[in-house]
Amino acid sequence: MRARTASMDASAGGDWVSREYLQSTFALRMKQLADDPNVPLFFGRLDYAGGQSHVEGEFHIGRRHVSDVEGDPLVIDWRAPVSLPFYRATRADPMGVERRRRFGFQHGSLTSYEDEDLTSAAPSGEDYSAILEQEIERPRVGPMRDIVATIQPEQDVIVRSDLSQSICVQGAPGTGKTAVGLHRAAYLLFAHREQLTRQGVLVVGPNASFLRYIRDVLPALGEVEATQSTIAELAEKALRAVNPKWSVRGEEPAHVATLKGDARLAEVLSRALWSHVTLPTDALVVPRGARRWRVGVYEAEEVVTSLRNRGVRYGAARAMVPQALAHRILVRMELAGDSPDDRVQDAVARSKPVKDYAGAMWPAVDPARLVWRVLSDPELLASAASGLLTEDEQALLLWSKPPKSPASTPWTLAEAVLVDEAADLVERTGSVGHIVADEAQDLSPMMLRALARRSSTGSLTVLGDLAQATTPWATRSWAEALAHLGKPDAHVEQLTRGFRVPGEVIEYAARLLPQIAPGLEPPTSVRRSRGELEIVPLDSVSAVVAGVLGREGSIGLIAPDSMISDVGRDLTAAGVRFGIVGQDPAEDADPDDVETEFDQHLDLVPASLAKGLEFDHVVLLEPAALVAAEPDRITGLRRLYVCLTRAVTSLVIAHAQPLPAELS
Numbered sequence: 150m151r152a153r154t155a156s157m158d159a160s161a162g163g164d165w166v167s168r169e170y171l172q173s174t175f176a177l178r179m180k181q182l183a184d185d186p187n188v189p190l191f192f193g194r195l196d197y198a199g200g201q202s203h204v205e206g207e208f209h210i211g212r213r214h215v216s217d218v219e220g221d222p223l224v225i226d227w228r229a230p231v232s233l234p235f236y237r238a239t240r241a242d243p244m245g246v247e248r249r250r251r252f253g254f255q256h257g258s259l260t261s262y263e264d265e266d267l268t269s270a271a272p273s274g275e276d277y278s279a280i281l282e283q284e285i286e287r288p289r290v291g292p293m294r295d296i297v298a299t300i301q302p303e304q305d306v307i308v309r310s311d312l313s314q315s316i317c318v319q320g321a322p323g324t325g326k327t328a329v330g331l332h333r334a335a336y337l338l339f340a341h342r343e344q345l346t347r348q349g350v351l352v353v354g355p356n357a358s359f360l361r362y363i364r365d366v367l368p369a370l371g372e373v374e375a376t377q378s379t380i381a382e383l384a385e386k387a388l389r390a391v392n393p394k395w396s397v398r399g400e401e402p403a404h405v406a407t408l409k410g411d412a413r414l415a416e417v418l419s420r421a422l423w424s425h426v427t428l429p430t431d432a433l434v435v436p437r438g439a440r441r442w443r444v445g446v447y448e449a450e451e452v453v454t455s456l457r458n459r460g461v462r463y464g465a466a467r468a469m470v471p472q473a474l475a476h477r478i479l480v481r482m483e484l485a486g487d488s489p490d491d492r493v494q495d496a497v498a499r500s501k502p503v504k505d506y507a508g509a510m511w512p513a514v515d516p517a518r519l520v521w522r523v524l525s526d527p528e529l530l531a532s533a534a535s536g537l538l539t540e541d542e543q544a545l546l547l548w549s550k551p552p553k554s555p556a557s558t559p560w561t562l563a564e565a566v567l568v569d570e571a572a573d574l575v576e577r578t579g580s581v582g583h584i585v586a587d588e589a590q591d592l593s594p595m596m597l598r599a600l601a602r603r604s605s606t607g608s609l610t611v612l613g614d615l616a617q618a619t620t621p622w623a624t625r626s627w628a629e630a631l632a633h634l635g636k637p638d639a640h641v642e643q644l645t646r647g648f649r650v651p652g653e654v655i656e657y658a659a660r661l662l663p664q665i666a667p668g669l670e671p672p673t674s675v676r677r678s679r680g681e682l683e684i685v686p687l688d689s690v691s692a693v694v695a696g697v698l699g700r701e702g703s704i705g706l707i708a709p710d711s712m713i714s715d716v717g718r719d720l721t722a723a724g725v726r727f728g729i730v731g732q733d734p735a736e737d738a739d740p741d742d743v744e745t746e747f748d749q750h751l752d753l754v755p756a757s758l759a760k761g762l763e764f765d766h767v768v769l770l771e772p773a774a775l776v777a778a779e780p781d782r783i784t785g786l787r788r789l790y791v792c793l794t795r796a797v798t799s800l801v802i803a804h805a806q807p808l809p810a811e812l813s
């Protein structure tokens with residue numbers, strides 16, 4: 150396939166534009182066909198029996214489609230319908246398959262295979278797969294990898310669910326939510342390539358480190374079309390649309406941010422926006438030639454009222470005002486015996502008196518300025534929030550020292566999300582075909598609305614775990630979140646089989662569940678290894694770390710955020726090399742010496758950034774301080790739950806302060 154692509158001649162394109170286009174298409178295809186010696190072309194085989202399924206023969210299953218010189222298929226894409234039984238067939242329902250074969254690879258070399266005969270009853274223990282277990286047990290090095298070879302039936306149901314269907318996955322730590330979400334994106338891009346390439350697919354994650362951790366999964370599956378973004382980046386775009394230099398740079402107390410994330414703010418903004426529309430007090434008079442044409446006050450009022458009732462966005466309606474007024478004048482002209490055409494109406498609509506009159510009734514509104522005014526002008530807020538927010542809440546919303554202008558405002562994340570909402574009230578936000586929202590439990594109602602408008606004509610995969618909710622504005626139930634997302638009927642699936650955390654560790658972490666999420670089923674571990682859990686006194690960080698440095702695989706040293714710089718200094722003093730999650734290497738650092746996240750043996754992880762990540766070995770420092778750093782106890786315990794569930798093999802808890810009582 151590579152040779153064929155390489156031999157293609159772009160000069161056949163004729164004109165310059167076509168040649169350039171062809172050349173870039175060929176270059177892209179060559180890139181997609183590039184060989185990765187570590188990633189085998191196939192990982193499974195299905196032998197179909199023919200008969201009922203009308204499919205016969207052997208099919209190799211791989212990450213992408215591969216065809217031979219004649220164009221006949223050698224390897225079938227894992228997402229094709231023919232591949233489905235690889236993930237779903239059972240002895241009870243073999244789906245037309247006689248034999249399923251799994252191939253084992255090490256560093257790209259075929260090392261083993263296993264066959265399952267699906268036509269006979271299984272002798273006991275026969276369903277065990279060493280290849281599957283090896284994949285689940287393998288040490289984790291570097292960023293996240295794909296799981297195409299071992300997607301489990303309950304995961305596959307989610308991955309392949311229909312594009313029109315929005316799905317919400319409540320899943321315990323390590324049950325594969327992130328993996329499933331990314332594979333669903335890849336599946337949908339395959340099954341609806343044309344539609345989704347046009348409309349776009351968006352993957353939303355909690356922070357930049359998390360996005361760096363997952364960024365290679367989709368390209369490894371051959372998908373480069375999906376956009377990956379954080380909610381902050383989305384909201385920042387709304388600021389940048391007003392002024393390209395603006396960014397989210399402000400901080401505010403949790404209870405204020407929570408109030409700004411409340412869905413009632415949507416109505417407040419809507420009222421504040423529409424309060425700009427005012428009814429005229431004088432008639433419109435348009436001189437034309439020797440005549441003066443007049444639109445009376447009541448008629449202008451009718452124009453305003455009918456446009457308001459059309460349910461279009463503020464900006465779209467505003468654009469219609471001059472034409473609507475001009476139309477009234479046109480009618481007058483006709484009544485007076487003239488026969489004006491459309492050009493006359495256009496000219497009248499563009500005339501200064503009409504534009505001024507329309508502009509006064511229906512002024513242009515800049516979304517950032519609107520939010521800035523709502524948060525600094527007590528009168529505007531009081532009228533827009535009447536009956537919605539209490540006086541105390543209004544007082545909380547108002548800036549104590551209002552910035553002089555939107556430009557000098559240090560916008561916070563919650564405020565940027567309000568600007569995004571306001572921008573949508575003025576002008577409709579474009580919708581993509583599908584959004585995968587990870588760690589969605591942490592989004593505020595206003596953030597969920599930001600995703601709702603971006604998927605108004607598309608569907609959503611919502612992933613999260615209520616037990617891992619650590620923002621003060623986190624959602625309390627999936628029904629509530631789905632309502633804000635505009636998909637109240639989305640199906641909620643639960644995943645409880647954990648692929649990351651070994652039994653010993655997950656059982657310890659689950660002690661927190663009755664406090665942090667009483668309604669949730671406790672997770673189980675599918676890992677055969679029970680893992681190791683050690684609780685040790687914390688005398689010196691470097692001594693604790695020295696105890697795990699020799700272990701194979703990645704190490705995450707998770708500490709309360711406030712301890713990170715001290716711990717880093719201790720490690721440096723002890724001569725230990727490490728990267729810090731969430732920090733770019735210094736610009737002047739020697740490139741050979743640069744440690745980037747997830748590329749080295751030891752990562753220092755601020756507790757606030759641990760979410761979604763995993764390491765073979767985790768050393769967790771000072772749980773009590775980690776809990777105390779959060780605004781309330783429950784949030785603190787949830788943060789602890791997140792940090793306790795990052796380990797694939799071993800967890801060492803080192804503490805000087807007494808452990809939180811909830812762990813005993």
Ligand SMILES: Nc1ncnc2c1ncn2[C@@H]1O[C@H](COP(=O)(O)OP(=O)(O)OP(=O)(O)O)[C@@H](O)[C@H]1O
Pocket residue numbers: 284285289294295296299300301304320321322323324325326327328329614617648649760761762763794
């Ligand atoms: N079917 C599978 N086969 C092999 N590995 C799997 C499978 N499903 C999940 N995993 C692995 O389990 C680990 C956890 O998966 P993932 O990060 O997607 O879980 P999660 O539910 O998002 O966890 P968290 O809630 O902690 O963020 C990953 O290393 C992933 O590759």
